Amino acid sequence: MRKTSATRTTAPSAQNAFKAQAGYIPGMEANGIHRQTLRFEAHGQCVEVEVLRPTPAQLATLATSIIAAQKQLAALPVMEIVDAIDRSIARMLEADTPERREIERLLPIISGFSPEMTRLGINACLKAFRRPQLLRFLVEDFGDPGLLDDFRPRPKGGWTRACGPALLAHVWAGNVPGLPLWSMVAGLLVKASGIGKMSSDEPLFASWFAHTLAEVDPRLANALAVVWWPGGDTGLEQALCQHADVLKVYGGDSAIAAWQRRLPAGKRLLAHGYKLSVGLVSGTALDTRQSQATARQAALDILRWDQQGCYSPQTLFVERGAQVSPSEFACHLAGELATLEHTFPRRALALEESTSVAHWRQTLELEELRGEAIELLGSTDAPWGIAYMDKPQAPLPTALNRTACVMAVDSLEDAMPLLAGQRAVLQTVGLAASPEELFRLAPLIAEAGATRICALGAMTTPEPGWHHDGRFSLLDLVRMVDIETSAETAAEALASYRN
Structure with a gap:
């Protein structure tokens, strides 16, 4: 045979x-x-x-x-x-x-x-x-x-x-x-x-x-x-x-x-x-000792397979009131992506993908010019892009290929109605939080429509036997x-x- x-x-x-x-x-x-x-x-x-x-x-x-x-x-x-x-x-x-x-x-x-x-x-x-x-x-x-x-x-x-x-x-x-x-x-x-x-x-x-x-x-x-x-x-x-x-x-x-x-x-x-996945970062993960490590875990989730998987985060909601602010966390995240690029360079993009990334940046730049609380981190030719938004909104589909939005929220509970609006496509939520917060937030995340809650940094490596979607x-x-x-x-x- x-x-x-x-x-x-x-x-x-x-x-x-x-x-x-x-x-x-x-x-x-x-x-x-x-x-x-x-x-x-x-x-x-x-x-x-x-x-x-x-x-x-x-x-x-x-x-x-x-x-x-x-x-x-x-x-x-x-x-x-x-x-x-x-x-x-x-x-x-x-x-x-x-x-x-x-x-x-x-x-x-x-x-x-x-x-x-x-x-x-x-x-x-x-x-x-x-x-x-x-x-x-x-x-x-x-x-x-x-x-x-x-x-x-x-x-x-x-x-x-x-x-x-x-x-x-x-x-x-x-x-x-x-x-x-x-x-x-x-x-x-x-x-x-x-x-x-x-x-x-x-x-x-x-x-x-x-x-x-x-x-x-x-x-x-x-x-x-x-x-x-x-x-x-x-x-x-x-x-x-x-x-x-x-x-x-x-x-x-x-x-x-x-x-x-x-x-x-x-x-x-x-x-x-098609599915959409997000990250949630509590203030407990944003003290001066933990914030850099938290940013690196988020960066790893973003760069692994260049966000081509349904479990890759496109938006991160970051809590205000900690030693490190959401805007500072966005800068840490941008720095980690820039550093990791040397070890894990982004693949060359097809024309359609390059056009999508450029369009994503241009759209946000127009919003920034109109006075919206948006800050784009990274040069136009950088192989990654982070958009910081001081006013949260529904999770935004990005252009993938190492592009993500960081949105500031007063508390992670404030993100739940925004997640619920994406119930039909919401899949993985990567969480950086204390044990008490994990079990307080988990029912709210489940109610919002997510099907998987994992640690930030583990979003792209689901456990054996996970309930896919x-x-x-x-x-x-x-x-x-x-x-x-x-x-x-x-x-x-x-x-x-x-x-």
């Missing part, structure tokens, strides 16, 4: 381009699948990635094969699947393997992020999927992971089992490397086979994991496929929707709506679209099957040993 290579590369050609292949298809000859080349340039280097682009008929055949392989996956104890994932992640964390070296060389060129940010980001992502974390993942949603293996007794009587979908389809965004791991691992844990559509912006990570998993445990080799096609290919999208039981989509609202229209009735769409990572994928007490009682009446 031949499998396509995940990330095989060669030395740069005469055109100074590395060559790589992405995608993973078990049980089908690679030569039978069309390859299309995606070209990436950054840091003065180029990568040409050949991705696997099936026809609708090939995708339908692949889906049928993957669904058949799910029966073998379903028969495995969930703890053996956990061990296979853990061993795969351990191999991916090894710094000296050829595959890891190639990934560290290629991902910065493909994503544009700095090599150091990419290396640290890969490690942070992979460490979230080791065995201890996977067990927490399972217990968080199921309590008893044995529900995935067999019927388990219920406290009120009867029995219950959790059954994963025969085919879980993934449509990944490419804004943050490593994003596909969340849905791929979740699918495997509930014993669902999977077909993933790679992003045109980052096609390597999912391929790397699928290839590694197949080598580590051949019993799982046929349970995954990773392919590519450009968005809007009606035939391929219809073929995927026709065969998938559950479709998990990461992307913009328009893309999610398009996938929803293609999904037949009775099938489920689990979507993760307020939903369950694993429970949303399964259907629960109950054996009611009546069935058990009736069966007893028909037993060979009945009275």
